[in-house]
Amino acid sequence: xxxxxxxxxxxxxxxxxxxxxxxxxxxxxxxxxxxxxxxxxxxxxxxxxxxxxxxxxxxxxxxxxxxxxxxxxxxxxxxxxxxxxxxxxxxxxxxxxxxxxxxxxxxxxxxxxxxxxxxxxxxxxxxxxxxxxxxxxxxxxxxxxxxxxxxxxxxxxxxxxxxxxxxxxxxxxxxxxxxxxxxxxxxxxxxxxxxxxxxxxxxxxxxxxxxxxxxxxxxxxxxxxxxxxxxxxxxxxxxxxxxxxxxxxxxxxxxxxxxxxxxxxxxxxxxxxxxxxxxxxxxxxxxxxxxxxxxxxxxxxxxxxxxxxxxxxxxxxxxxxxxxxxxxxxxxxxxxxxxxxxxxxxxxxxxxxxxxxxxxxxxxxxxxxxxxxxxxxxxxxxxxxxxxxxxxxxxxxxxxxxxxxxxxxxxxxxxxxxxxxxxxxxxxxxxxxxxxxxxxxxxxxxxxxxxxxxxxxxxxxxxxxxxxxxxxxxxxxxxxxxxxxxxxxxxxxxxxxxxxxxxxxxxxxxxxxxxxxxxxxxxxxxxxxxxxxxxxxxxxxxxxxxxxxxxxxxxxxxxxxxxxxxxxxxxxxxxxxxxxxxxxxxxxxxxxxxxxxxxxxxxxxxxxxxxxxxxxxxxxxxxxxxxxxxxxxxxxxxxxxxxxxxxxxxxxxxxxxxxxxxxxxxxxxxxxxxxxxxxxxxxxxxxxxxxxxxxxxxxxxxx
Numbered sequence: 001x002x003x004x005x006x007x008x009x010x011x012x013x014x015x016x017x018x019x020x021x022x023x024x025x026x027x028x029x030x031x032x033x034x035x036x037x038x039x040x041x042x043x044x045x046x047x048x049x050x051x052x053x054x055x056x057x058x059x060x061x062x063x064x065x066x067x068x069x070x071x072x073x074x075x076x077x078x079x080x081x082x083x084x085x086x087x088x089x090x091x092x093x094x095x096x097x098x099x100x101x102x103x104x105x106x107x108x109x110x111x112x113x114x115x116x117x118x119x120x121x122x123x124x125x126x127x128x129x130x131x132x133x134x135x136x137x138x139x140x141x142x143x144x145x146x147x148x149x150x151x152x153x154x155x156x157x158x159x160x161x162x163x164x165x166x167x168x169x170x171x172x173x174x175x176x177x178x179x180x181x182x183x184x185x186x187x188x189x190x191x192x193x194x195x196x197x198x199x200x201x202x203x204x205x206x207x208x209x210x211x212x213x214x215x216x217x218x219x220x221x222x223x224x225x226x227x228x229x230x231x232x233x234x235x236x237x238x239x240x241x242x243x244x245x246x247x248x249x250x251x252x253x254x255x256x257x258x259x260x261x262x263x264x265x266x267x268x269x270x271x272x273x274x275x276x277x278x279x280x281x282x283x284x285x286x287x288x289x290x291x292x293x294x295x296x297x298x299x300x301x302x303x304x305x306x307x308x309x310x311x312x313x314x315x316x317x318x319x320x321x322x323x324x325x326x327x328x329x330x331x332x333x334x335x336x337x338x339x340x341x342x343x344x345x346x347x348x349x350x351x352x353x354x355x356x357x358x359x360x361x362x363x364x365x366x367x368x369x370x371x372x373x374x375x376x377x378x379x380x381x382x383x384x385x386x387x388x389x390x391x392x393x394x395x396x397x398x399x400x401x402x403x404x405x406x407x408x409x410x411x412x413x414x415x416x417x418x419x420x421x422x423x424x425x426x427x428x429x430x431x432x433x434x435x436x437x438x439x440x441x442x443x444x445x446x447x448x449x450x451x452x453x454x455x456x457x458x459x460x461x462x463x464x465x466x467x468x469x470x471x472x473x474x475x476x477x478x479x480x481x482x483x484x485x486x487x488x489x490x491x492x493x494x495x496x497x498x499x500x501x502x503x504x505x506x507x508x509x510x511x512x513x514x515x516x517x518x519x520x521x522x523x524x525x526x527x528x529x530x531x532x533x534x535x536x537x538x539x540x541x542x543x544x545x546x547x548x549x550x551x552x553x554x555x556x557x558x559x560x561x562x563x564x565x566x567x568x569x570x571x572x573x574x575x576x577x578x579x580x581x582x583x584x585x586x587x588x589x590x591x592x593x594x595x596x597x598x599x600x601x602x603x604x605x606x607x608x609x610x611x612x613x614x615x616x617x618x619x620x621x622x623x624x625x626x627x628x629x630x631x632x633x634x635x636x637x638x639x640x641x642x643x644x645x646x647x648x649x650x651x652x653x654x655x656x657x658x659x660x661x662x663x664x665x666x667x668x669x670x671x672x673x674x675x676x677x678x679x680x681x682x683x684x685x686x687x688x689x690x691x692x693x694x695x696x697x698x699x700x701x702x703x
Contacts, residue, residue: 208392242305398502
């Protein structure tokens with residue numbers, strides 16, 4: 001069975017190795033057991049049920065609320081030579097009959113249905129099918145404690161009970177502990193095993209920008225996009241009006257952009273989404289109604305124009321960036337008005353207390369002065385031992401200071417104003433502002449009037465929010481967001497307790513320094529070849545009426561432009577190339593590469609030679625890296641290559657025998673395939689890529 005699953009993975013999907021947990025989930029499913037799969041967006045959930053579907057002699061039913069995702073996944077499956085189709089409200093009566101006929105005749109391996117359609121046909125033609133597996137995607141929709149509850153999902157338990165001997169698999173990217181228990185109960189899973197994959201999407205940078213005025217926010221976003229010409233992105237807005245305003249502004253700035261919200265008719269929404277998926281439109285400005293069904297792998301950035309209402313939704317939305325594993329960016333803008341609006345919305349809905357708690361958690365994340373990835377991962381029950389180094393807080397660590405006197409000034413102002421005003425009025429009093437409201441309330445006569453005029457409005461707001469986060473004050477939203485002092489606040493005001501604050505980080509106007517994340521390729525990407533390969537991909541996508549990334553992802557094209565395969569075996573070795581795609585597209589792509597190789601200029605002197613000359617001079621790897629303006633990882637790679645070529649390099653100097661032995665065990669488990677990432681993951685990410693590379697080099701030399 002192991003050989004069969006690996007053969008399908010390679011020949012059908014074009015991948016050499018499973019991602020963490022995938023193989024275990026697949027094997028459990030083949031054994032006929034229920035599973036609960038909690039994996040982040042882009043983590044490889046679909047493969048967990050798609051491979052068993054190809055092994056079972058029957059049909060796999062996939063339940064999904066997302067019509068666009070069904071179309072996307074079915075198109076991708078068909079491009080890999082798999083018999084799949086979907087059944088939902090978007091197809092005609094004639095198309096419905098065709099799908100039903102294929103399903104009954106055994107001509108389908110996977111059938112995607114919306115929950116409404118599944119319930120409506122569960123006692124008719126669906127009973128004639130030889131169902132071997134049922135996968136419930138977006139399973140959080142079944143839970144009242146989830147962030148996207150859908151009543152029709154609660155009827156799925158009846159369907160589950162009608163198939164007692166068929167394995168069920170629940171899959172979601174977002175569910176806290178309370179939602180997880182509820183999902184298992186609501187779906188009637190039997191002795192299911194919970195699989196939780198790492199939620200750490202290292203390729204996503206995280207940045208949060210607070211209290212930015214509307215005009216400046218629009219300018220910043222326009223400048224951000226200008227620096228990323230021809231890259232796909234999503235901008236999420238709180239309201240329909242915002243989506244249209246932001247899209248209009250960016251269009252005037254010359255960007256390829258469209259808006260998307262629930263107020264548009266179905267055809268408009270469908271066309272907008274299709275244009276985005278097919279790269280006809282580069283940027284979508286949308287409400288959260290957009291994106292759940294998007295499996296587009298080359299989204300390079302996600303911007304939140306407003307504060308999201310909970311961390312689950314925020315994580316899922318930023319997860320739509322960088323699904324191909326390449327470096328991508330996320331930026332979140334927020335202000336207190338967003339928080340107040342969402343709080344008011346929560347009052348009108350169900351589970352008011354829970355929704356408000358989640359909203360508060362979201363605000364705490366936005367206002368945090370510590371590593372954001374740590375906060376985000378801890379919310380999903382995952383511990384990050386070190387700061388991520390790829391968020392705005394890690395890039396600009398705040399400085400702490402004794403904020404007792406500053407806090408006492410603010411607390412004194414709140415007391416003298418009768419604890420009935422909000423943050424803005426408090427700051428205006430502290431700064432001695434000369435406006436009508438202050439004079440109308442006689443606040444200019446207070447002793448605290450003007451005591452904080454040396455502190456900017458931006459900094460005061462930051463300090464007051466920090467005070468709220470540390471429990472000195474409460475923001476009473478039901479009383480027009482009036483500030484009230486807590487028992488801890490009174491202790492600080494009376495001098496019985498000290499408080500530390502952190503220095504606010506001023507908004508950055510300069511271009512953000514891009515993080516360089518190591519992508520496992522065999523060399524540098526040739527930009528000319530990559531450009532030509534993208535042109536072919538686009539032409540094929542247009543001809544076959546499918547998204548370009550379904551032909552091949554950006555990551556796969558970059559590997560081609562690095563490895564430059566010109567034979568079928570070389571082409572098949574590229575991650576993301578299966579037999580079906582090699583047969584359909586291989587000739588066209590390899591022809592481009594062959595033409596390039598035929599006219600390519602002779603290679604320059606290998607860069608490793610420069611490293612070797614410095615090594616012979618006695619420089620350490622760190623010194624060589626500094627001299628050459630390269631990373632230490634690259635230098636160790638050079639040293640490994642030089643050693644393999646027989647150069648006089650003392651490689652054992654940089655890696656211990658203990659590490660070599662650890663790598664040897666895993667290297668042998670993977671049949672000595674020279675791939676670093678699977679070994680890195682198998683060793684729990686405790687051994688660096690450099691150490692793995694050097695160890696393999698020594699092992700292959702029988703050292």
